[in-house]
Amino acid sequence: MTFRVTILGCGSAAPSANRHHTAHALNVHEQFFLIDCGEGTQDRMRQYGISPLKLNAIFISHLHGDHVFGLPGVLSTLNHFGRKTPLHLFGPAPIEEILQFHLKHFEQNLGYPIVCHEVNARQESLIYENRVMEVTTIPLRHRIPATGYLFREKTPPLNVDKAVIRRHSLSLAQITALKRGEDILLADGTPLPCAEATYVPYPPRSYAFCSDTLYSGKVVRLIHGVDLLYHEATFLDKDRPLAKETGHTTALQAAKAASLAEVGQLLIGHFSSRYKDDSLLLDEARTLFPNTLIAREGDTITLAPKRHPRAAL
Amino acid sequence: MTFRVTILGCGSAAPSANRHHTAHALNVHEQFFLIDCGEGTQDRMRQYGISPLKLNAIFISHLHGDHVFGLPGVLSTLNHFGRKTPLHLFGPAPIEEILQFHLKHFEQNLGYPIVCHEVNARQESLIYENRVMEVTTIPLRHRIPATGYLFREKTPPLNVDKAVIRRHSLSLAQITALKRGEDILLADGTPLPCAEATYVPYPPRSYAFCSDTLYSGKVVRLIHGVDLLYHEATFLDKDRPLAKETGHTTALQAAKAASLAEVGQLLIGHFSSRYKDDSLLLDEARTLFPNTLIAREGDTITLAPKRHPRAAL
Numbered sequence: 143m144t145f146r147v148t149i150l151g152c153g154s155a156a157p158s159a160n161r162h163h164t165a166h167a168l169n170v171h172e173q174f175f176l177i178d179c180g181e182g183t184q185d186r187m188r189q190y191g192i193s194p195l196k197l198n199a200i201f202i203s204h205l206h207g208d209h210v211f212g213l214p215g216v217l218s219t220l221n222h223f224g225r226k227t228p229l230h231l232f233g234p235a236p237i238e239e240i241l242q243f244h245l246k247h248f249e250q251n252l253g254y255p256i257v258c259h260e261v262n263a264r265q266e267s268l269i270y271e272n273r274v275m276e277v278t279t280i281p282l283r284h285r286i287p288a289t290g291y292l293f294r295e296k297t298p299p300l301n302v303d304k305a306v307i308r309r310h311s312l313s314l315a316q317i318t319a320l321k322r323g324e325d326i327l328l329a330d331g332t333p334l335p336c337a338e339a340t341y342v343p344y345p346p347r348s349y350a351f352c353s354d355t356l357y358s359g360k361v362v363r364l365i366h367g368v369d370l371l372y373h374e375a376t377f378l379d380k381d382r383p384l385a386k387e388t389g390h391t392t393a394l395q396a397a398k399a400a401s402l403a404e405v406g407q408l409l410i411g412h413f414s415s416r417y418k419d420d421s422l423l424l425d426e427a428r429t430l431f432p433n434t435l436i437a438r439e440g441d442t443i444t445l446a447p448k449r450h451p452r453a454a455l
Numbered sequence: 456m457t458f459r460v461t462i463l464g465c466g467s468a469a470p471s472a473n474r475h476h477t478a479h480a481l482n483v484h485e486q487f488f489l490i491d492c493g494e495g496t497q498d499r500m501r502q503y504g505i506s507p508l509k510l511n512a513i514f515i516s517h518l519h520g521d522h523v524f525g526l527p528g529v530l531s532t533l534n535h536f537g538r539k540t541p542l543h544l545f546g547p548a549p550i551e552e553i554l555q556f557h558l559k560h561f562e563q564n565l566g567y568p569i570v571c572h573e574v575n576a577r578q579e580s581l582i583y584e585n586r587v588m589e590v591t592t593i594p595l596r597h598r599i600p601a602t603g604y605l606f607r608e609k610t611p612p613l614n615v616d617k618a619v620i621r622r623h624s625l626s627l628a629q630i631t632a633l634k635r636g637e638d639i640l641l642a643d644g645t646p647l648p649c650a651e652a653t654y655v656p657y658p659p660r661s662y663a664f665c666s667d668t669l670y671s672g673k674v675v676r677l678i679h680g681v682d683l684l685y686h687e688a689t690f691l692d693k694d695r696p697l698a699k700e701t702g703h704t705t706a707l708q709a710a711k712a713a714s715l716a717e718v719g720q721l722l723i724g725h726f727s728s729r730y731k732d733d734s735l736l737l738d739e740a741r742t743l744f745p746n747t748l749i750a751r752e753g754d755t756i757t758l759a760p761k762r763h764p765r766a767a768l
Contacts, residue, residue, distance in 0.1 A: 156535050157497060157528075181528040182495045184470060207531045207561050211524075215470075215494040218520045222469050236560070243556055247549070248520050 144169050145295060145347045145445040147370065150186040152411030152437040154376050155208045162439060163208040164353060164412065166372065167192045168293060171274045176200045176216070177291060177351050183212035184219050190440055195223055199270060201277070202233030203353055204263070204288035205240065214244055217256070225254040232270065232277075234263040234287040263287035266364055280364045282355035284389040290355065292365060295346035303452050306339045344447035350405070353412050356386065357395035362403045369445050371400055372437060375410035375423055393423040397430035411437035457482050458608060458660045458758040460683065463499040465724030465750040467689050468521045475752060476521040477666060477725065479685065480505045481606060484587045489513045489529070490604060490664050496525035497532050503753055508536055512583060514590070515546030516666055517576070517601035518553070527557055530569070538567040545583065545590075547576040547600040576600035579677055593677050595668035597702040603668070605678060608659035616765050619652045657760035663718070666725055669699065670708035675716045682758050684713055685750060688723035688736055706736040710743035724750035 146169045153161030163180020167187065174196040176183070187194055194216055203209055210233075220229065231241065238258045245252060261269055261279050264287075270277040273296070280290030302320045306312070316326050325335045350365040353374035365371055376390035385392050391399075393410060400408035408431050413423055420436055427434040435443075459482045466474025476493020480500065487509040489496070500507055507529055515523055523546075533542065544554065551571045558565060574582055574592050577600070583590040586609070593603030615633045619625070629639050638648045663678040666687035678684055689703035698705050704712075706723060713721035721744050726736055733749055740747040748756075 155531075157501070157532055159501060162498075181525070182498060185475075185495060188470070188472060205560065207527055211527050211531070212494070214520055214524050218468075218524070219470055240560060247518065247553060 143298075143344075143447055144172060145349070145447075146442055147349055147372070147409075147445075148190055148192065148442045149409075149411070149437045149439055150183055150190065150192075151180045151439060152413075153180075153208070154412045154414050155206070156415040157208075158415045160439070161413070161415075162186060163211065164203075165212065166351060166437075168349065170293065170295060173198050173272065173274070175293070178203050178209040178353070179212040179216055180208050181211040181215075184215045186439065187216075190442075194220055195225055197229060198272075199230035199232065201291045201351075202231070202237060203282070203290060203351070204234060204284055204286055205237065206286065206354070209354075214248060217244070217252075218249065220254065221249060221252055228255045228257050230257045230259065230270070232259045232261055232291075234289055235260045261289055263289040278364075280350065280352060280361055281358075282352060282361065283358050284354045284356070288354055290350060290352035290361065290365075292348065292350045292368065294348040294368075297346050298343050300336075300340040301343045301450070301453060302340050305452075306334075310334065341450045341452045343453050344449050347445045347447070349445070352399075354390060356389055357391050357399060362399050365399070365403045365405065367404055369406040370409065370443060371403065371405040371407070372409040372411065373399055374412035375427060376412050376414050378417065378422060378426055381414075393426040394430060397427040397434060400427075400431040400434070406433070407443075408434040409437045409443065410434060456611070456657075456760055457484060458662070458760075459755055460662055460685070460722075460758075461503055461505060461755045462722075462724070462750045462752055463496055463503065463505075464493045464752060465726075466493075466521070467725045467727050468519070469728040470521075471728045473752070474726070474728075475499060476524065477516075478525065479664060479750075481662065483606065483608060486511050486585065486587070488606070491516050491522040491666070492525040492529055493521050494524040494528075497528045499752065500529075503755075507533055508538055510542060511585075512543035512545065514604045514664075515544070515550060516595070516603065516664070517547060517597055517599055518550065519599065519667070522667075527561060530557075530565075531562065533567065534562060534565055541568045541570050543570045543572065543583070545572045545574055545604075547602055548573045574602055576602040591677075593663065593665060593674055594671075595665060595674065596671050597667045597669070601667055603663060603665040603674065603678075605661065605663045605681065607661040607681075610659050611656050613649070613653040614656045614763070614766060615653050618765075619647075623647065654763045654765045656766050657762050660758045660760065662758070665712075667703060669702055670704050670712060675712050678712070678716045678718065680717055682719040683722065683756060684716065684718040684720070685722040685724065686712055687725035688740060689725050689727050691730065691735060691739055694727075706739040707743060710740040710747060713740075713744040713747070719746070720756075721747040722750045722756065723747060 150165035151162035164178040165183040166177040168175040282288040348368040373396040375393040375396040377385040379392040379394035461480040463478035464475035477491040478496040479490040481488040595601040661681040686709040688706040688709040690698040692705040692707040
């Protein structure tokens with residue numbers, strides 16, 4: 143039941159010694175996803191023990207180099223390591239054209255299929271779904287088409303209350319029916335409504351990735367209530383005109399988004415290299431949203447399941 | 456009068472923790488050149504104090520990802536840092552097509568011109584020349600068109616022997632004439648041949664870069680007498696069939712090339728990740744060519760000028 147984000151890189155366009163370009167790795171129930179893929183992402187994956195072979199899908203926010211120049215290396219290494227299973231790649235147009243050009247010139251003998259999905263960066267839509275999670279796009283406002291991604295765990299299967307099982311000496315068939323969400327009849331003919339006997343073991347968890355973007359009210363609406371929000375915060379609020387000009391957000395604006403959206407925790411990053419002291423950006427964000435952290439390379443943020451009180455009985 | 460090679464990366468295609476993909480930086484008289492550009496080259500340049508802004512030209516051996524996936528990042532960072540001066544880019548076709556595609560999608564507002572030169576990977580030719588150095592191609596034998604590069608310092612300007620100046624109380628005009636290679640007349644009418652009064656202060660230095668390639672007798676001929684040879688040595692000689700199949704050289708073959716070409720020193724690298732112990736490859740090469748070194752990331756090899764004995768007087 144893992145739900146974990148590892149920061150592989152969180153620098154902005156100007157590279158610096160301590161901040162590599164953007165890439166986050168997401169582990170949901172031991173299924174692995176990559177979000178953005180700046181240059182050197184495969185190095186950081188190796189460094190932090192995340193095998194590229196395990197990747198289910200890669201989600202690209204936008205086609206600026208600092209979010210995508212590591213993709214050729216990852217695709218090539220997967221081939222080198224003998225991957226056979228399909229890899230899903232999501233991103234705004236013209237990602238398909240860029241992928242096809244790349245494959246033609248550099249991967250004539252690719253041993254695994256890449257299923258490329260061009261996403262519409264102008265509207266929210268469900269783009270990926272598996273047994274435990276679904277992913278929807280978050281339209282962002284940047285200099286080129288850009289999309290954030292909201293990763294939302296599905297509601298986990300119902301648990302049957304152990305005290306109820308004992309009280310009524312429920313059979314396996316009865317328990318299975320309750321788990322399926324059905325009401326049942328007890329041996330004496332009394333009905334037992336599913337809602338009385340079962341509970342959701344923990345609320346589904348969610349992670350939103352929003353980079354690069356101007357502050358956007360629409361984003362706030364789409365990420366409401368997420369447990370963890372990564373929001374870019376390229377500038378300090380004193381440089382807001384520069385943020386506006388370049389299509390970025392200030393730390394204060396990121397905190398405003400987190401606060402209005404009532405998220406659980408805010409991660410900020412993508413800081414301009416002009417700021418030598420990260421804590422200025424952190425302090426600024428915390429004035430509005432105290433539960434803010436800096437996304438630091440190598441950090442892993444685990445969203446532990448908040449277990450239902452009946453699960454402990 | 457610097458002539459210095461810095462190893463930025465020397466791993467083969469399969470990435471590993473200690474060996475990044477190929478890139479060498481060459482400094483000839485404080486002019487800077489990059490040879491190949493594997494992923495993360497800009498990181499290593501920063502790490503080893505080589506400013507990408509100072510680059511005069513980039514030479515790409517061939518269009519396999521492990522030799523070229525760092526190029527987009529370097530080009531982008533140069534733009535970010537405000538480069539205005541033209542950058543020369545050399546490599547086999549279709550490097551021009553790949554560059555144009557890249558610029559169209561990722562660098563619509565490039566602030567400096569890139570002058571792309573497609574080199575003929577089938578024949579030796581002089582492709583670059585400046586005041587102090589010339590570069591010729593070395594046709595290699597790989598799975599795709601590949602070329603090595605021979606960097607040869609030009610013969611330095613003549614020095615006038617200080618003892619001769621003193622003996623004949625030469626004037627500035629006479630010294631200048633001698634430096635230009637002219638014979639002169641002394642005050643009493645005696646001729647002073649240039650050859651008697653001048654000397655070449657040090658022999659021109661040279662560096663050959665040969666990767667990736669099968670062993671080739673033609674290469675041996677073209678690199679004869681170079682001071683420093685970097686030759687790939689992907690395999691041990693026991694795996695020679697694999698080397699042949701993949702278009703690579705064994706450590707023993709690299710040493711054979713160095714020995715037959717009577718080079719000053721051999722640098723080997725591009726080792727397959729199958730070998731956990733580099734020293735096996737080094738030992739094998741040294742059986743044939745003792746003055747062999749392993750190219751290790753961050754190492755700098757300086758070719759000091761071998762000064763003419765008269766320079767010390």
